[in-house]
Amino acid sequence: MSKPTVVRTRQELKGALRQLPGRLGLVMTMGALHEGHLSLIRESKKHADSVMVTVFVNPTQFAPGEDFDAYPRDLEADLEAVSRVGADLVFAPSAEEVYPHGDASVTIDPGPVAKVLEGETRPTHFAGVCLVVHKMFNITGADVAVFGQKDAQQLAIVRQMVRDLDMPIEIVSAPIVRAEDGLALSSRNSYLSADERTRALSLSKALRAGKDAASAGATSTEIKEAASSVLTDANVRIDYVELVDPVSFESIESGEGVLAIAAYVGSTRLIDNTILEVRGADAK
Ligand code: PAF
Numbered sequence: 502m503s504k505p506t507v508v509r510t511r512q513e514l515k516g517a518l519r520q521l522p523g524r525l526g527l528v529m530t531m532g533a534l535h536e537g538h539l540s541l542i543r544e545s546k547k548h549a550d551s552v553m554v555t556v557f558v559n560p561t562q563f564a565p566g567e568d569f570d571a572y573p574r575d576l577e578a579d580l581e582a583v584s585r586v587g588a589d590l591v592f593a594p595s596a597e598e599v600y601p602h603g604d605a606s607v608t609i610d611p612g613p614v615a616k617v618l619e620g621e622t623r624p625t626h627f628a629g630v631c632l633v634v635h636k637m638f639n640i641t642g643a644d645v646a647v648f649g650q651k652d653a654q655q656l657a658i659v660r661q662m663v664r665d666l667d668m669p670i671e672i673v674s675a676p677i678v679r680a681e682d683g684l685a686l687s688s689r690n691s692y693l694s695a696d697e698r699t700r701a702l703s704l705s706k707a708l709r710a711g712k713d714a715a716s717a718g719a720t721s722t723e724i725k726e727a728a729s730s731v732l733t734d735a736n737v738r739i740d741y742v743e744l745v746d747p748v749s750f751e752s753i754e755s756g757e758g759v760l761a762i763a764a765y766v767g768s769t770r771l772i773d774n775t776i777l778e779v780r781g782a783d784a785k
Pocket of ligand 1: 529530531557559562630633634652655
């Protein structure tokens with residue numbers, strides 16, 4: 502496949518968008534593209550006539566002390582990756598292009614879903630995500646945007662923002678992509694040493710244990726215990742193991758749930774999740 506057109510300014514973007522026919526699909530990324538991102542592009546092509554990708558490490562979703570500076574950046578490699586699946590356009594703006602007036606004084610409060618799980622450890626994260634997602638939706642005028650289930654809480658918050666603010670865009674989700682050994686693909690996996698990468702497998706193993714427990718009719722407490730019991734490696738520090746409703750992110754006792762894990766492997770914080778059905782205590 503051929504390389505996409507690359508634009509860096511809003512002005513260039515406007516011109517390039519005029520050339521794209523039909524329904525526009527958007528895949529937002531922070532670069533460091535892997536198969537997970539490429540699966541979002543493939544999914545987007547099913548829902549749109551033209552597909553564009555943003556590559557932008559958004560400063561407003563990183564708190565001081567997080568990995569904004571260290572976040573991997575390699576636009577050439579990203580364009581190479583995009584050209585393997587074929588997208589029409591890549592928008593790779595600078596921070597000044599996205600935030601020309603400096604810090605936004607009108608911001609988005611992502612509500613209660615943003616206060617739990619990821620929001621407890623990263624209290625300002627989802628407001629920054631909503632800000633940039635809202636801006637990119639406006640700047641691009643996309644008709645449909647695809648987000649990965651890997652960031653299940655982000656997906657739920659973006660869906661809620663679109664619903665609550667009547668944003669004229671459809672949100673589509675795409676499943677988590679895993680390496681053959683089960684590790685969920687993430688740009689942050691590049692921080693892991695070979696030893697840490699092996700240890701990181703305990704996250705997907707924990708989810709598997711939780712899912713097996715759910716299939717065997719375990720209660721929500723038992724499911725979380727089954728998952729936690731796999732995370733015993735002293736070098737894997739659990740941040741949370743929670744079983745929540747996929748929309749409200751409140752804890753559940755029965756029904757469809759997201760079993761979500763965050764853990765530090767060495768100094769790298771990884772997240773992973775799986776969807777399962779909790780039959781609940783009454784089903785026993
Ligand atoms: O999921 C991500 O990579 C980011 O949060 C996103 C959606 C590109 C916004 O910066």
